Amino acid sequence: MTYHLDPRQTLRRQLRQARRSLSADEQRNAAQALVIRTTKHFLDQQAQSPNKVALYLSNDGEISPHLLCEYFWQQDIAIYLPVIQDKQLVFARYVPETEWQSNVYGIQEPTTTEHIAGADLDIVFLPLVGFDSNGGRLGMGGGFYDRTFANKKVDKAPQLIGLAHDCQEVKSLPIEGWDVPLQAIITPKQCIIV
Incomplete structure (x- = not known):
């Protein structure tokens, strides 16, 4: 009996493997380039400085935003x-x-019970598995960001900005109706504004 994998699952597996295959030096260099690209090519173009920014703890080869976190702390921006x-x-x-x-996926989360909703943030920098130049995002498949921002209007806060390695770009993603589009994608080598 032949089993056919969902094209999104096949692509997800290939792109996860590509980012996991990056060496520790490549990961470190990518994080350094990411903070420069984000501060010089994205944040400097913003009409006003953000006050509340969401990041993530990197996992499974995701590009690390730890240097962005340090930058935001230096700017007195809440993370x-x-x-x-x-x-x-x-x-x-x-x-x-x-x-x-x-959490249930083995990813570290703060223990505090004091939370805010996604709509209360100015910018959400989120991880992704794959992206295209139209703002399409392929996540890990759990749908957490899509459900959280399902009712978000494109021109309303927060801005949803994907962070990725350049090896995660594809020509075109198979997008579903529930996929929430991004306003920008930032990699070590490019800043795509959608």
């Missing part, structure tokens, strides 16, 4: 991290003394 709650995401304030717990 929030996603916390899974009822199949959606809420966001917990991240400070140096944050205490951690593992």
Whole structure:
């Protein structure tokens, strides 16, 4: 009997393998280039500086936003991290003394029960598995960001900005009706404004 994989699952597997195959030096260099690209080519173009920004803890070869976090702290911008709650995401304030717990996927989350909704953020920098130049995003498949921002209007806060390695770009993604589009994608080598 022959089994056919969903094209999105096949693409997800290939792109996850590509980012996981990057060496520690390549990951470190990518994180350094990402903070430069984000601050010089994206944030400097913003009409006003953000006050509340969401990041993520990198996992499974995702590009690390840890240097962006340091930059935002230096600018006195509040940092929030996603916390899974009822199949959606809420966001917990991240400070140096944050205490951690593992979620159902083994990813660390802040233990605080003080959360804000995604709509209360100015920018959400989110991980992705794949992206295209039209703002399409292929995530890990859990749908947490899509459910959280399902009712978001494109011109309303927060801005949804995907962060990725350049090896995660594809010509065109198979997009579904529930996929929430991004306003920009930032990689070490490019900043795509949609």
